[in-house]
Amino acid sequence: MLFKFIYSIIIIGCSSLLGFIFANTYVERSKLLNSLLSTLQMLETEIVYGATPIPVIMQKVGHKSKKEIGDIFLSAADLLNLNLGQTFDEIWCSVVTQETKHTCFNREDTDLLLSLGKNLGISNCEDQMKHIRLIQEEFKRHYELALVEQNKNTKLFKNLGFLLGMTIVIIVL
Amino acid sequence: MGKRETSINKSEEGLSVISNLELYLCPDVRSIIKKLPDDFKSVLEEIRLRVNRPLMVSGNQKEYFVDINGGLTLTPVGGYYISKENIEKTLQFASNYSIYSIEDELKNGYITIHGGHRIGIVGKVLMGNKGIRTLKNFSGLNIRVCREKLGIASKALPYIINSKGEFLNTLLVSPPQCGKTTLLRDIIRTISEGVPHMNFRGLKVGVVDERSELGACFEGVPQNDLGPRTDILDCCPKAEGMIMLIRSMSPQVIATDEIGRTEDSIAIEEAMMAGIKLITTVHGRSLGDILNKNIIGKLVGDGVFERIIFLSNSNGVGTMDSVIDGSNLTYLYKGVNYKDDRQVV
Numbered sequence: 001m002l003f004k005f006i007y008s009i010i011i012i013g014c015s016s017l018l019g020f021i022f023a024n025t026y027v028e029r030s031k032l033l034n035s036l037l038s039t040l041q042m043l044e045t046e047i048v049y050g051a052t053p054i055p056v057i058m059q060k061v062g063h064k065s066k067k068e069i070g071d072i073f074l075s076a077a078d079l080l081n082l083n084l085g086q087t088f089d090e091i092w093c094s095v096v097t098q099e100t101k102h103t104c105f106n107r108e109d110t111d112l113l114l115s116l117g118k119n120l121g122i123s124n125c126e127d128q129m130k131h132i133r134l135i136q137e138e139f140k141r142h143y144e145l146a147l148v149e150q151n152k153n154t155k156l157f158k159n160l161g162f163l164l165g166m167t168i169v170i171i172v173l
Numbered sequence: 174m175g176k177r178e179t180s181i182n183k184s185e186e187g188l189s190v191i192s193n194l195e196l197y198l199c200p201d202v203r204s205i206i207k208k209l210p211d212d213f214k215s216v217l218e219e220i221r222l223r224v225n226r227p228l229m230v231s232g233n234q235k236e237y238f239v240d241i242n243g244g245l246t247l248t249p250v251g252g253y254y255i256s257k258e259n260i261e262k263t264l265q266f267a268s269n270y271s272i273y274s275i276e277d278e279l280k281n282g283y284i285t286i287h288g289g290h291r292i293g294i295v296g297k298v299l300m301g302n303k304g305i306r307t308l309k310n311f312s313g314l315n316i317r318v319c320r321e322k323l324g325i326a327s328k329a330l331p332y333i334i335n336s337k338g339e340f341l342n343t344l345l346v347s348p349p350q351c352g353k354t355t356l357l358r359d360i361i362r363t364i365s366e367g368v369p370h371m372n373f374r375g376l377k378v379g380v381v382d383e384r385s386e387l388g389a390c391f392e393g394v395p396q397n398d399l400g401p402r403t404d405i406l407d408c409c410p411k412a413e414g415m416i417m418l419i420r421s422m423s424p425q426v427i428a429t430d431e432i433g434r435t436e437d438s439i440a441i442e443e444a445m446m447a448g449i450k451l452i453t454t455v456h457g458r459s460l461g462d463i464l465n466k467n468i469i470g471k472l473v474g475d476g477v478f479e480r481i482i483f484l485s486n487s488n489g490v491g492t493m494d495s496v497i498d499g500s501n502l503t504y505l506y507k508g509v510n511y512k513d514d515r516q517v518v
Contacts, residue, residue: 051276053269080270085200087262088270121270122261124307128273 004173011172012165019161026150026157029104033143035066036113037136039073044132047125054088054121055080072099072113092117112138188214190320193288197316199262202228205253208243220316222260227252234486260311267292279308281384289319289389289396319389321397325352325491326359330368332496332505333360333452333480338372340364340426342477344499345454346463347484352491353454354386354430356484358397360452361387361428365400376450378403379424381414386430412436419447426450438468441477451477459483460497476500 042061046052052060055077062073072095079091093114100110112135119131191214195203198220205228206220216232223229227249228239237245238252246252267286268275278284283293293315296308333343343360345353367375382388382405388395390407399405404422406414411429415437418424427444432453444451457463460481464470472478478499485494488508496506 047271047273051271051274053271053274055269083196083266085203085266087265121268122265122272124276125273 008169008173011168012162015165015168016158016161019157019159019164022161023154023157025104026146026153029106029109030143030146030150032066032068032104033109033139033146036069037139037143039065039069040132040136040139044129044136047128047132051125068099068103072096075099088121089117092120109139109142112142190288190318191215191217194290194316194318197263197267197286197290197292199259199266201253202255202259202263205239205241205243206230209239210243210245213245218318220318221314222255222263222316223313224255224257224260226255228255257312260314263314264292264294264311276307280305282308283384285385285389285391285396287391287396289321289391291317291319291386291389293317319396322352322355322359322491323362323398324359325356326363328493329356329360329482329496330363330371330373332482334364334368334371334373338374340373340376340450340452341479342450342499343452343480343482344463344469344473344478345452345482345484346457346460347454348458349456350490351484351486353484356482356491357428357430357452357454358387358399361403362398362400364426364452365402375400375402376425377423378426378428379415379418379422380405381409381411381418381427381429382407383409383411383414384430387428412440415440415444419444419449424449426452428452430454431456433466433468435468438472441472445477460502473499480505 039061042064043057046057046060058073058077058080062070062077064070065073075095075098076088076091079086079095080088096110096113096117100113105113116132116135120128123131188211191206191209195206198206202220202222206214209217209230213230213232217230218233219229219231221229221231229252230237230239230245237247238249239245240251241253264272267284272279275284279294282295283291285291294308294311295313296311298308299306333341335341345357347353361378361380364373364376365378367373378400380387380399380403382390385408387397388399388405388407389397390405393407395405395407404418404424406418409417411432412434415427415429418427427449428451430453432438432441432455441451455463455466455469457466457469460473460483463473463481473481476499481497481499483494483497485492487494492508493506494508495504497503498505
C-alpha cells in the first residue's frame with residue numbers, strides 16, 4: 001500500500017513537472033521576445049546615434065542582452081572579427097540557425113531574426129532605422145500573440161500534466 | 174650585400190602591406206590578388222574594381238589587367254570581370270560591415286581603412302538640400318595602397334633647414350602622383366622628431382589633414398607615423414584648421430596639403446603673423462605654372478615661401494628635380510633630370 005502511494009506520488013509529480021515544462025516554454029518565449037525587443041532598440045540606438053560598426057555593436061549588445069539572445073550576437077561578433085571573407089548575412093544565418101536551436105523561439109521567430117541579417121549594415125542610417133523598426137513591429141506582433149498563447153496554454157498544460165498523472169495512477173494502480 | 178638585404182626587407186614589407194589589404198577584398202578578388210607575382214605585389218599601388226569590367230592593378234607607373242590566376246596582361250582579354258556583388262562585398266568588408274558608419278566619407282567619395290589605405294568609390298549620387306547626400310548603386314572602387322617611405326625627406330632637409338637650425342617656409346610642387354604628399358609626410362615626421370646631426374631639434378607640428386592623406390587616420394588614430402610632436406586635425410578644411418591650430422595647439426610649424434583657395438591665403442597670413450612656419454604642397458609643373466595661379470602665385474611672388482621644391486617621377490616617385498630660393502627665385506639645386514623648360518620667369 002505504501003509503495004502504491006509512493007509510486008502514485010512519483011507518477012503525478014513527473015507528469016505535473018512535464019506539464020510545467022511545456023507551460024514554461026510559452027512563458028519563456030514571451031520573455032525572450034520581450035527581451036529581443038529591448039535588444040533591437042539598443043541596436044537601433046547604436047546604429048542611428050552612435051554610427052557604431054556592426055562587430056562592435058554585436059559585442060556591446062550581446063553583453064547587455066539575455067543570455068540566449070546575447071549568445072547570437074556574441075558568436076556573430078567573433079566570426080566577423082575573424083575576417084574570413086563571409087558577408088554579414090552569411091555569418092548571421094549560420095549563427096542564428098545554430099544558436100536558436102536550443103531556445104524557445106519558434107520557426108516564425110527564427111525566420112524573422114534571419115531576415116534582420118539581410119539588411120543590417122548594408123545601407124545608410126535612415127534605411128537601417130526603417131529596417132530595424134519594421135522587424136521590431138513584427139516582433140511586437142509575435143510578442144503580443146505569444147502573450148495570448150501564454151495565457152491560454154500555461155494553465156492548460158499545468159492542469160493537463162497533473163490530470164494525466166492522476167489518470168495513469170487510476171488506470172494502472 | 175647590405176643593399177640586397179635592404180631590398181629584401183622592403184619587398185617583405187611591401188608583401189605584408191598587401192596581405193593586410195587583402196582582408197578588405199571580397200573572397201574572389203582576394204584569391205586573385207593573392208596569386209599576383211610577389212615582385213609586383215611589393216610595388217602595387219592601385220587595385221581597380223569596375224562593374225562588368227576587368228580587374229586592374231597598377232604599380233611602377235604601369236597598368237595591367239589581371240586574369241583569374243593572378244597573371245598580368247596588357248589587354249583585357251582573359252581578364253577577371255568584376256561583378257556588382259564583388260564591389261558590394263568589398264565595400265562591406267572595407268566599411269567593417271557598416272555602410273551607415275561611413276555615410277559622411279561617402280559624400281566625399283572615399284574612405285580610409287586600417288593601414289591608411291584609401292578606397293575611392295563611385296556610384297549613383299543622391300542630392301539633398303545641402304549638396305551631395307550620399308552615394309548608392311556603387312559601380313567602381315579604386316583601392317590605393319598606402320606605403321610610408323621613411324627617410325625620403327633626407328635629401329630635401331639641407332635645403333629646408335638653414336645653418337642656424339631653423340626650419341624654412343617650404344612649398345612642394347609637382348604634377349599629380351609624383352610624391353608630394355609622400356615627401357610632405359616624411360618631412361613632417363622628420364621635423365617633428367628632429368635631426369640631431371643637423372643640430373635641428375624637433376618642432377611642434379600642426380597638421381591640417383583635410384583629405385586624411387597625411388595621417389591617414391582610421392577611427393581617429395593616425396595610421397602613418399608623423400612624429401612625436403605632431404597634432405593632427407583630421408578631415409578639417411584647411412583654412413579653418415590652420416586658425417584652429419594656431420589658437421589651440423601653439424604649433425611651431427603648420428603642415429597642410431594642396432592649398433589654393435582665397436581663405437587659405439588669409440589663414441597663411443595669420444600663421445605668418447604668429448611667427449609660425451609653413452610647409453604645404455601645390456599641383457604644378459614649373460615656377461611659371463605656379464606663378465600664374467591666383468592665390469599661390471601671389472604668395473610665391475610675395476616671397477612667403479623661402480624654399481620651393483619641384484618633384485617629378487622621372488627617377489621614381491618623389492624625385493627631387495630642383496630647389497628654388499623663394500626670396501630671389503634662384504636655383505639652389507638642379508637634379509640630373511632637371512629640364513630647361515622649367516625656367517624661372
